[in-house]
Amino acid sequence: MPSYFITGAARNIGYGFLRQISADPNNTVIVLVRDKPATDTRISAEMSDRKNISVIQGDLTDIQSLKTAVEETSKITGGSLDVLIASAAYTGDYARFDGLGDLDIERLGADMHQHFESNVMGNINLFNLFVPLIRNGNLKKVVAISTGLSDLDLIRKLRIANAAPYSITKAALNMVVAKFHAQYADEGILFMAICPGSVATGNFDNLTPEQETKAGVMFQKFIKYAPHFTGPAPIEDAVKDVLQVVDKATIETNGGILVSHFGNKQFL
Numbered sequence: 385m386p387s388y389f390i391t392g393a394a395r396n397i398g399y400g401f402l403r404q405i406s407a408d409p410n411n412t413v414i415v416l417v418r419d420k421p422a423t424d425t426r427i428s429a430e431m432s433d434r435k436n437i438s439v440i441q442g443d444l445t446d447i448q449s450l451k452t453a454v455e456e457t458s459k460i461t462g463g464s465l466d467v468l469i470a471s472a473a474y475t476g477d478y479a480r481f482d483g484l485g486d487l488d489i490e491r492l493g494a495d496m497h498q499h500f501e502s503n504v505m506g507n508i509n510l511f512n513l514f515v516p517l518i519r520n521g522n523l524k525k526v527v528a529i530s531t532g533l534s535d536l537d538l539i540r541k542l543r544i545a546n547a548a549p550y551s552i553t554k555a556a557l558n559m560v561v562a563k564f565h566a567q568y569a570d571e572g573i574l575f576m577a578i579c580p581g582s583v584a585t586g587n588f589d590n591l592t593p594e595q596e597t598k599a600g601v602m603f604q605k606f607i608k609y610a611p612h613f614t615g616p617a618p619i620e621d622a623v624k625d626v627l628q629v630v631d632k633a634t635i636e637t638n639g640g641i642l643v644s645h646f647g648n649k650q651f652l
């Protein structure tokens with residue numbers, strides 16, 4: 385009975401993990417969401433037959449809620465956890481299409497802070513609090529969902545200046561993963577980061593004409609990097625790809641590093 389704990393599972397990719405992993409009745413799936421009633425309603429409407437799902441209310445920025453999530457998870461699993469998938473992220477809009485040099489420095493500071501609180505500090509707290517359960521698990525895997533936009537080589541090569549607070553805090557998250565790997569690899573705990581690719585989550589809907597132009601420039605860079613790229617992949621495909629990478633991952637090959645949904649450094 386492998387057990388999974390997934391953050392950010394109320395919608396999009398996190399919900400995709402919930403849907404795919406809970407399809408196997410042998411899996412125990414526990415998810416952390418900010419809006420439990422809305423998530424319960426959605427699960428009842430779409431997956432009412434699944435008895436292997438538990439929904440816990442919590443926020444990465446609220447340490448007490450994470451402590452409570454650990455206690456509740458422990459009660460469900462009997463004190464262990466096999467796989468933690470940290471999918472939740474703050475992906476604010478403010479700097480999404482502009483470079484650092486084009487932003488208001490006060491608003492940039494506030495936006496950076498908000499990204500850092502969830503994507504970096506929130507995940508550090510999450511990992512620290514869940515290590516005791518992971519230690520007792522059989523699979524012992526902690527997976528941070530990161531992004532190719534945090535990969536130094538990719539940013540240099542494609543010259544992607546926009547989305548800096550998001551990219552910078554995801555790059556910091558990659559280092560968080562490396563630090564946890566350095567500390568816990570000897571105990572047999574795998575910490576790794578995976579980019580799910582470019583995924584169709586609706587985040588390019590309803591853009592202003594100016595944003596659309598800027599998004600178009602970024603997509604042209606994506607196509608130059610990966611000529612086969614035809615646009616964001618369906619959530620179900622991205623989740624399947626990521627789970628295959630998680631399944632095969634070992635401390636020796638993946639510990640402490642960021643890989644793509646292909647399991648390598650090809651991000652699209």
Ligand SMILES: NC(=O)c1ccc[n+]([C@@H]2O[C@H](COP(=O)([O-])OP(=O)(O)OC[C@H]3O[C@@H](n4cnc5c(N)ncnc54)[C@H](OP(=O)(O)O)[C@@H]3O)[C@@H](O)[C@H]2O)c1
Nearest residue numbers: 392394396397418443444471472473502529531582583585
């Ligand atoms: N979409 C892509 O193309 C893409 C590409 C590369 C990487 N990724 C990564 O994949 C992951 C999922 O992406 P997505 O597109 O599904 O993101 P999304 O649609 O923005 O959903 C993010 C989820 O995280 C939750 N969340 C945000 N801040 C939180 C906090 N402080 N505490 C707890 N939960 C919080 C949100 O909760 P609410 O529902 O309550 O708002 C939401 O459910 C992210 O880590 C993202 O960086 C996505």
